[in-house]
Amino acid sequence: MDGVHDMGGMHGFGKVEPEQNEPVFHAPWEGRTLALNRAMGYTGIWTIDQTRAGIERLPPDLYLSASYYKKWAVRLENLVVELGLADADEIKAGHALRPGKTLKRKLNAADVPRSLSRGSFARPAQAPARFKVGDKVRTKNIHPQTHTRLPRYARGRLGVIEALRGCHVFPDTVATGKGEDPQWLYTVLFDGRELWGANADPSLKVSIEAFEPYLEAA
Amino acid sequence: MAQQHDHDHDGDHQHGSELSEMQLRVRALETVLAEKGYIDPLALDAIIEAYETKVGPHTGARVVAKAWSDPAFKRALIADASKAVASFGLLNRVGDHLIAVENTPKQHNMIVCTLCSCYPWEVLGLPPVWYKSAPYRSRAVNDPRGVLADFGVKLPADTQIRVWDSTAETRFIVLPMRPPGTEGWSEEKLATLVTRDCMIGTGLPKDPKNAKEAS
Numbered sequence: 001m002d003g004v005h006d007m008g009g010m011h012g013f014g015k016v017e018p019e020q021n022e023p024v025f026h027a028p029w030e031g032r033t034l035a036l037n038r039a040m041g042y043t044g045i046w047t048i049d050q051t052r053a054g055i056e057r058l059p060p061d062l063y064l065s066a067s068y069y070k071k072w073a074v075r076l077e078n079l080v081v082e083l084g085l086a087d088a089d090e091i092k093a094g095h096a097l098r099p100g101k102t103l104k105r106k107l108n109a110a111d112v113p114r115s116l117s118r119g120s121f122a123r124p125a126q127a128p129a130r131f132k133v134g135d136k137v138r139t140k141n142i143h144p145q146t147h148t149r150l151p152r153y154a155r156g157r158l159g160v161i162e163a164l165r166g167c168h169v170f171p172d173t174v175a176t177g178k179g180e181d182p183q184w185l186y187t188v189l190f191d192g193r194e195l196w197g198a199n200a201d202p203s204l205k206v207s208i209e210a211f212e213p214y215l216e217a218a
Numbered sequence: 219m220a221q222q223h224d225h226d227h228d229g230d231h232q233h234g235s236e237l238s239e240m241q242l243r244v245r246a247l248e249t250v251l252a253e254k255g256y257i258d259p260l261a262l263d264a265i266i267e268a269y270e271t272k273v274g275p276h277t278g279a280r281v282v283a284k285a286w287s288d289p290a291f292k293r294a295l296i297a298d299a300s301k302a303v304a305s306f307g308l309l310n311r312v313g314d315h316l317i318a319v320e321n322t323p324k325q326h327n328m329i330v331c332t333l334c335s336c337y338p339w340e341v342l343g344l345p346p347v348w349y350k351s352a353p354y355r356s357r358a359v360n361d362p363r364g365v366l367a368d369f370g371v372k373l374p375a376d377t378q379i380r381v382w383d384s385t386a387e388t389r390f391i392v393l394p395m396r397p398p399g400t401e402g403w404s405e406e407k408l409a410t411l412v413t414r415d416c417m418i419g420t421g422l423p424k425d426p427k428n429a430k431e432a433s
Binding site for chain 2: 005006007008009010011013014015016017018019022024025026027028029031032033034035036038039040043048052055064068069070073076077080085086090091092093094095096099100101103106107108109111112113115116117118119120121122149150151153154165166168169171185187192195196200201203204205206207208209210211
């Protein structure tokens with residue numbers, strides 16, 4: 001999706017402003033929001049890419065103006081309604097008005113340390129890898145309406161395969177409920193001038209992590 | 219505090235007025251999800267406590283200090299960071315896709331996620347606000363020297379700047395260069411020089427001359 005979330009190379013956002021001695025959370029609701037998202041994720045009701053797509057689908061003005069955790073909170077409200085886990089009138093009322101659905105599992109406090117570990121996204125390969133280290137590749141010029149992890153600034157560009165990272169769950173299909181469809185994942189290296197033109201910093205190299213369907217031989 | 223379920227959303231405005239819009243909104247959502255039986259508020263407390271007190275950049279600093287001290291560990295870290303860090307006996311197992319990238323006099327590495335906020339939580343904790351912000355995500359890939367200037371960092375013009383955009387489930391941690399003048403330092407003392415930002419690539423380790431004595 002060519003949304004405002006795809007920010008690489010955009011102009012006009014100003015300076016980076018690090019905060020000295022930044023707290024982990026700036027308000028108690030931020031911590032509750034993060035924890036709610038983690039606990040709901042643990043139930044197995046959605047995948048990480050479905051949640052990313054949930055953020056990307058927020059209205060652009062909200063995406064750009066809301067704080068990080070506000071986006072998470074609104075996304076969570078949207079997802080629970082979309083998936084029929086709760087209804088909008090219940091969220092408005094702040095209470096359950098109907099019984100819940102039965103989910104696969106529920107996170108208990110005792111299981112929290114274990115649940116904080118990231119799972120593996122590696123999967124058995126469906127086919128041999130098409131590319132090897134050193135191969136020249138061109139990223140495809142694709143503009144799907146749905147979730148993708150190929151950023152706009154790196155589409156239709158010449159790069160070199162720098163590393164193979166194994167075969168991973170494919171975000172573009174899993175985000176739309178079309179299954180994991182595992183794909184080879186590569187680190188693809190670009191010269192700064194290939195991405196940004198002749199005036200780019202000549203000392204700049206940028207890499208993306210690219211799934212095989214994003215690439216063609218060059 | 220948000221796990222209290224006894225307040226009345228229809229009345230009690232005096233109480234409600236003390237809470238921000240977001241606090242009320244998130245409390246309402248939590249209440250619904252708890253009453254539906256999907257979540258346990260006590261588990262939420264435990265998650266928040268873990269991120270506030272246990273998971274953080276002190277872990278990454280230990281990893282870097284060990285790599286500076288132990289050449290075999292450094293080789294293992296560069297070869298397979300997930301496996302190398304697993305030997306640390308951390309509270310949480312690190313994900314399977316951690317990659318350590320080494321700064322050298324010729325190349326400086328910087329980590330970004332232009333599409334969202336991907337970050338190596340297990341070794342650095344939750345990302346700071348600036349890492350998730352539009353200025354950083356937009357500029358890191360085409361003006362990294364400008365971004366470094368925002369952090370007060372200036373690198374030689376002939377140093378190659380290598381930006382890693384975290385567009386998949388692989389996660390990156392920068393292994394900065396060990397500062398000169400730290401010969402003979404213990405791992406514990408070295409770790410005091412390792413800042414969060416130097417493991418993202420927007421900073422450099424602290425100057426050992428200004429470092430506090432490690433206990």
